[in-house]
Amino acid sequence: MTIRRLSILGVGLLGGSIGLALRSSAKHYHIVGYGHRPRTLEVALNMGAIHEYTSDALVAVRESDLAILCTPVGIFEPLLRQIAPGLKSGAIVTDVGSTKRSVVKMGEQLLPPGVHFVGSHPMAGSEKRGVEFARADLYRGALCITTPWSRTDPGALRAVESFWIELGMRTTRLNPDDHDRLLADVSHLPHAIAAALVKVQPDQAFPLAGKGFADTTRIAAGDPGLWRDIFLDNRDNLRIALSKLRQQIDHLDHSLEQADAHALEVFLDSAAKIRQTIKSNPPPTSP
Amino acid sequence: MTIRRLSILGVGLLGGSIGLALRSSAKHYHIVGYGHRPRTLEVALNMGAIHEYTSDALVAVRESDLAILCTPVGIFEPLLRQIAPGLKSGAIVTDVGSTKRSVVKMGEQLLPPGVHFVGSHPMAGSEKRGVEFARADLYRGALCITTPWSRTDPGALRAVESFWIELGMRTTRLNPDDHDRLLADVSHLPHAIAAALVKVQPDQAFPLAGKGFADTTRIAAGDPGLWRDIFLDNRDNLRIALSKLRQQIDHLDHSLEQADAHALEVFLDSAAKIRQTIKSNPPPTSP
Numbered sequence: 001m002t003i004r005r006l007s008i009l010g011v012g013l014l015g016g017s018i019g020l021a022l023r024s025s026a027k028h029y030h031i032v033g034y035g036h037r038p039r040t041l042e043v044a045l046n047m048g049a050i051h052e053y054t055s056d057a058l059v060a061v062r063e064s065d066l067a068i069l070c071t072p073v074g075i076f077e078p079l080l081r082q083i084a085p086g087l088k089s090g091a092i093v094t095d096v097g098s099t100k101r102s103v104v105k106m107g108e109q110l111l112p113p114g115v116h117f118v119g120s121h122p123m124a125g126s127e128k129r130g131v132e133f134a135r136a137d138l139y140r141g142a143l144c145i146t147t148p149w150s151r152t153d154p155g156a157l158r159a160v161e162s163f164w165i166e167l168g169m170r171t172t173r174l175n176p177d178d179h180d181r182l183l184a185d186v187s188h189l190p191h192a193i194a195a196a197l198v199k200v201q202p203d204q205a206f207p208l209a210g211k212g213f214a215d216t217t218r219i220a221a222g223d224p225g226l227w228r229d230i231f232l233d234n235r236d237n238l239r240i241a242l243s244k245l246r247q248q249i250d251h252l253d254h255s256l257e258q259a260d261a262h263a264l265e266v267f268l269d270s271a272a273k274i275r276q277t278i279k280s281n282p283p284p285t286s287p
Numbered sequence: 288m289t290i291r292r293l294s295i296l297g298v299g300l301l302g303g304s305i306g307l308a309l310r311s312s313a314k315h316y317h318i319v320g321y322g323h324r325p326r327t328l329e330v331a332l333n334m335g336a337i338h339e340y341t342s343d344a345l346v347a348v349r350e351s352d353l354a355i356l357c358t359p360v361g362i363f364e365p366l367l368r369q370i371a372p373g374l375k376s377g378a379i380v381t382d383v384g385s386t387k388r389s390v391v392k393m394g395e396q397l398l399p400p401g402v403h404f405v406g407s408h409p410m411a412g413s414e415k416r417g418v419e420f421a422r423a424d425l426y427r428g429a430l431c432i433t434t435p436w437s438r439t440d441p442g443a444l445r446a447v448e449s450f451w452i453e454l455g456m457r458t459t460r461l462n463p464d465d466h467d468r469l470l471a472d473v474s475h476l477p478h479a480i481a482a483a484l485v486k487v488q489p490d491q492a493f494p495l496a497g498k499g500f501a502d503t504t505r506i507a508a509g510d511p512g513l514w515r516d517i518f519l520d521n522r523d524n525l526r527i528a529l530s531k532l533r534q535q536i537d538h539l540d541h542s543l544e545q546a547d548a549h550a551l552e553v554f555l556d557s558a559a560k561i562r563q564t565i566k567s568n569p570p571p572t573s574p
Contacts, residue, residue: 123495123497124497142497143494143495143497145495172494172495178491182489182491182492182495183495185487185488185489185492186488186492186493186495186496186497186500187495187497187499187500189484189487190484190499190500190503190504191499192536192539193480193484193503193532193536194503194558194562195554195555195558195559195562196532196535196536196539196558197476197477197480197532198558198561198562199535199554199557199558199561200472200476200528200531200532200535201472201473201561202469202472204465204469205469205472205473206473206564206565207430207459208410208430208432208459208469208470208473208474209473209565210410210411210429210430210473210474212474212477212478212505212506213473213474213477213565214565215502215503215505215506216477216480216481216502216503216504216505216506217477217503217562217565218499218502218503218562219499219502219503220558220559220562221559221562221563222559223559224552224555224556224559225552227555228548228551228552228555231543231551231555232543232546232548232551235543235544235546238543239540239543239544241487242536242539242540242543243540244487245480245483245484245487245536246533246536248483248486248487249479249480249483249529249532249533249536252479252483252529253526253529253530256518256519256522256525256526256529257522257526259519259522261515261519264515264518264519265511265512265515267482267486268482268509268511268514268515268518269511270486271481271482271483271485271486271507271511272482272507272508272509272510272511274485274486274488275481275482275485275504275505275507275508276508277493278493278496278500278501278504
């Protein structure tokens, strides 16, 4: 399965960065961009992220070996319906979405036989949005999770993994259920809580905010529409994650009520010990 | 009130960084370090953070114009009792603690007449601990909150503010009650929640942690003993802050339960709008 012609469906930060990264690849790809904002597509073309563009998704995927869904998760369903009739037999479709159960299911249900869907979650991004912030090194050194299940074509899976590795990524595999459960804990919950931490502040607190507050809440500046889709799509797991956090808060509140110095130290010490083992600031921006 | 002789009581990250910053000052200070670990004091001396040291707090403050409490908040009381008989009339005592009501009260109660206490909270630091991580520019560009009240000597207040300004800080004044209330929201709550976010993760989640998780939880690696003291000292305000956060979580959980896309977007959008107005990454490390 050799990938020569590639469609990037949604040329924003993530889609644009794929195009820019492939420019320095030894292999030659022909990249077609699809989007509904002509100005964005023009910017992507001028940056060299795509070779041509169209505002017709069906046209964008015609003759493509690989099509990558790079829009917010909430648009995946209509987009898959649109492109399904245009994909050639043997084509591979993947995505960059942050949730995987629903898209893997849709890939199975909405794409024609002979077209292979492989779920991908390249864990790179930024609180910035738009192709203007696209970077050739956005994916370098970061982790890409692929989410095969029993119906996934092994050759298509390997081709998709090779593709992300070519962008400088490391890859790992998780089934879609485990992916969504673990990402609720390690990504969607932190985003929800960063937003909540911003929202509880009285106005007079902001001038006093230091680096700790800035770091803890940085991700809350992210695209609300994108995160709304992620939260909706993974709401069962996110609710479980929230209830686990609430238990920690209740426990802490009880220790404070009792002025229990030992319990407070155990709470803080166990967190500090775990946190200190986590590599600082993955992913690195250069190898 | 001219400050020539200075005592740094507790020569760790914060105390050591004061000493290093003063080396490049136009004025000459003689700096005495106090601590109970001889090795730490030796390191501080070799780094040039102090000119001499003693393991007797009473000796450390003798003839000093300014004494700065740089130990964890929980040790302030015995330390103030120890130094009280050694301070000369007209001497000023300040501190670098993260809570202010209790220390301002102790300063009033435990120090002899003629010795002036001024509460300070220089908002600089790091999740690192120890004099080895001290830096001459740690305070530069960051905010120092002083916490005067009706009994604070105006001349001593101005002298302490000038001192922090000489270290490159900006200063602002808050009464001790407002300080502790606002810092519970903007600093102690984020620390508590960062720790809770680490503690709810299953082991399999950590290899999937990206930059968002790393940033959101970075402060959880901080010194557990130091933060235990802060939490205990400000437990009433921290409990109120926790209950405000719990309300946000309950609201979010309800929106998820109802699959209420509009409510989720309003939640995320209001947080993103506020967060985008906060200057990124204060304090800057260079002016």
